[in-house]
Amino acid sequence: MYSRLYKLIVSLPPLLWVGLFLLLPYALMFAHSFWLVRDGTIVHSWNFQNYQKLIASPLYLGVLLRTMRIAGSVTLFSLLLGYPLAYYLSFHASKRKEILYQLVIVPLWVSYLVRGYAWKTILGSEGVLNGLLQYLHLTHEPVSFLLYSPFAVVLVLTHIYTPFVFLPIYAALEHIPRPLVEASQDLGASPRSTFFRIILPLSMPGLLAGATFAFVLSLGDFLAPLLVGGASGTMISNVVQSLFGAAYDWPLGAAISVGILLITITLLFLTERLEKRWSFQ
Amino acid sequence: MTSAANALGNASSAGGAPLLEIRQVAKRFGEREVLKSISLEIAAGEFITLLGESGSGKTTLLRLIAGFEQPSAGEIWMSGSRLDNLAPYRRPVNTVFQNYALFPHLSVQDNVAYGLRVSAAPRHEISGRVAQALSMVRMQDFANARPSRLSGGQQQRVALARALVNRPQLLLLDEPLSALDANLRKQMQSELKALQREIGITFLFVTHDQEEAMALSDRIALLRNGALEQIASPREIYAHPATAYTAEFIGQTNLLRGEIRDAAAGCGPLRWPSSDTPGPALFSLRPEAIGLAGDDDAHSANAVRFRAVIRQQIFSGASEFLELDCSGYVLRARIPARGTLSGEHEFLFSAADAIRVRE
Numbered sequence: 001m002y003s004r005l006y007k008l009i010v011s012l013p014p015l016l017w018v019g020l021f022l023l024l025p026y027a028l029m030f031a032h033s034f035w036l037v038r039d040g041t042i043v044h045s046w047n048f049q050n051y052q053k054l055i056a057s058p059l060y061l062g063v064l065l066r067t068m069r070i071a072g073s074v075t076l077f078s079l080l081l082g083y084p085l086a087y088y089l090s091f092h093a094s095k096r097k098e099i100l101y102q103l104v105i106v107p108l109w110v111s112y113l114v115r116g117y118a119w120k121t122i123l124g125s126e127g128v129l130n131g132l133l134q135y136l137h138l139t140h141e142p143v144s145f146l147l148y149s150p151f152a153v154v155l156v157l158t159h160i161y162t163p164f165v166f167l168p169i170y171a172a173l174e175h176i177p178r179p180l181v182e183a184s185q186d187l188g189a190s191p192r193s194t195f196f197r198i199i200l201p202l203s204m205p206g207l208l209a210g211a212t213f214a215f216v217l218s219l220g221d222f223l224a225p226l227l228v229g230g231a232s233g234t235m236i237s238n239v240v241q242s243l244f245g246a247a248y249d250w251p252l253g254a255a256i257s258v259g260i261l262l263i264t265i266t267l268l269f270l271t272e273r274l275e276k277r278w279s280f281q
Numbered sequence: 282m283t284s285a286a287n288a289l290g291n292a293s294s295a296g297g298a299p300l301l302e303i304r305q306v307a308k309r310f311g312e313r314e315v316l317k318s319i320s321l322e323i324a325a326g327e328f329i330t331l332l333g334e335s336g337s338g339k340t341t342l343l344r345l346i347a348g349f350e351q352p353s354a355g356e357i358w359m360s361g362s363r364l365d366n367l368a369p370y371r372r373p374v375n376t377v378f379q380n381y382a383l384f385p386h387l388s389v390q391d392n393v394a395y396g397l398r399v400s401a402a403p404r405h406e407i408s409g410r411v412a413q414a415l416s417m418v419r420m421q422d423f424a425n426a427r428p429s430r431l432s433g434g435q436q437q438r439v440a441l442a443r444a445l446v447n448r449p450q451l452l453l454l455d456e457p458l459s460a461l462d463a464n465l466r467k468q469m470q471s472e473l474k475a476l477q478r479e480i481g482i483t484f485l486f487v488t489h490d491q492e493e494a495m496a497l498s499d500r501i502a503l504l505r506n507g508a509l510e511q512i513a514s515p516r517e518i519y520a521h522p523a524t525a526y527t528a529e530f531i532g533q534t535n536l537l538r539g540e541i542r543d544a545a546a547g548c549g550p551l552r553w554p555s556s557d558t559p560g561p562a563l564f565s566l567r568p569e570a571i572g573l574a575g576d577d578d579a580h581s582a583n584a585v586r587f588r589a590v591i592r593q594q595i596f597s598g599a600s601e602f603l604e605l606d607c608s609g610y611v612l613r614a615r616i617p618a619r620g621t622l623s624g625e626h627e628f629l630f631s632a633a634d635a636i637r638v639r640e
Contacts, residue, residue: 179382187396
């Protein structure tokens with residue numbers, strides 16, 4: 001038996017950590033969302049004004065919708081890239097498996113910021129891509145939609161989050177017992193049929209986990225739109241950041257944050273339920 | 282020698298083309314030669330067992346027939362058409378896998394219906410055939426259960442139903458009973474045998490368990506290091522093992538080393554008349570062929586008699602297992618139970634039971 005004192009000493013640091021850096025900030029954020037700014041100072045008077053402003057304002061809703069559209073596109077494209085890659089590695093790469101796996105992982109070692117800037121130099125009007133297009137005489141003047149657009153944000157986020165989608169899918173595929181695939185073929189199912197009836201359903205938990213990563217991380221992303229998004233590629237986190245910064249409207253920023261948090265929690269709850277439904281092992 | 286003809290593996294039912302023909306099939310994995318020119322014919326309706334130790338190539342041969350591996354040489358034919366160049370899903374063959382390989386995300390009846398669905402059988406036909414297959418293995422009450430809820434024996438039955446519902450011409454069984462405990466295995470053996478008789482589908486059964494092979498098979502094909510050692514009915518292979526390996530692998534035996542000279546075989550202190558080719562010789566003598574003299578001497582006038590000291594006696598219910606020392610020559614005998622024995626006794630065996638075997 002451990003003494004009471006020992007238990008206290010052991011559990012105190014994590015409790016403090018969670019309390020100070022998780023519960024307290026959330027509580028503050030939650031409280032702020034019901035306060036308001038008057039004459040340049042935050043007034044602690046409880047009200048729903050911030051939430052009313054949010055729902056009424058087409059500006060914030062518009063950015064939120066765009067954010068979700070971008071996050072949705074990133075999820076879709078990283079699944080389209082990540083799933084076939086994971087499938088190839090798990091089922092067909094044989095000897096090349098290790099090296100390919102490392103190649104997928106290596107970008108994760110490079111700072112997010114560096115990769116963002118790299119895309120800037122590729123997509124810019126003086127960038128590598130435009131240089132190539134002009135060199136090949138495909139265009140006469142720089143193509144401008146490449147940088148500072150939702151397209152650029154989706155591109156950069158897809159590049160950054162594809163490994164996050166790849167990993168859980170790959171793990172799920174590796175866990176499928178190969179005799180199941182053989183049994184399917186043995187029972188007369190073509191490779192295509194085997195994929196849709198056996199492999200895809202059994203990799204569903206991994207697919208859902210990967211999709212959740214991509215969507216949730218994109219939803220709250222703030223650097224990619226800042227670096228390559230421009231005005232048309234602004235996302236909700238940028239709005240929050242400016243509200244907490246120059247605009248000095250912490251209560252409205254907090255209300256938006258609570259909104260995003262609710263969306264994220266709902267999403268995580270749903271995907272967890274779905275993942276449970278699809279796990280059989 | 283009879284074993285030479287047997288080695289060709291001619292199907293036991295004379296006349297009629299064999300269902301499956303394996304023609305000089307070899308398989309190499311890199312440098313490793315797993316199968317060396319196997320030829321085997323299997324008749325329709327037969328229960329044939331591929332028996333061998335692990336690494337003998339029996340599972341590889343099964344996988345070649347199922348289509349999960351490609352032969353390095355040779356051909357496999359089925360009902361007059363080439364089988365080995367077809368994709369696995371185009372072969373009229375179904376497999377019961379070692380660990381059943383039931384689909385965890387499908388219910389028992391969806392598992393069984395799988396083969397019918399992917400081959401686009403008429404919808405109205407599927408439910409009837411699935412129900413029939415499930416009742417055949419007495420699993421109709423579990424139709425909606427998930428495989429993970431079932432015991433090993435139940436999963437085994439579902440795996441059987443899932444394969445048989447497709448009415449394959451040939452059913453491949455890859456050590457299907459090895460994951461079950463001893464009692465259940467015995468029970469499943471007799472169920473399997475009864476089922477095979479009832480439906481008349483050809484069974485190709487892979488096992489490393491010689492007792493299982495003896496209990497189930499019409500014929501046993503014994504594999505050793507990727508080559509066919511002997512192929513014969515269980516009784517034939519037990520009574521007339523062609524090689525020392527077969528004699529020791531199937532049942533227990535005494536291997537007697539000696540030579541044949543002047544129309545007599547001599548192994549240590551034992552001698553008996555033999556008209557076989559003179560030269561060094563190896564004989565297999567089953568323990569139960571040795572008896573205690575004095576019991577029924579009238580019938581054994583031509584018996585080979587010898588005196589031996591009983592070194593050890595192990596009682597096993599109906600029989601006694603004896604370890605005999607015959608002037609330094611050790612023999613094992615199994616005699617009907619008859620109380621504690623000790624000291625020197627006279628024993629005998631019939632010369633016909635000493636089977637000359639190859640190394």
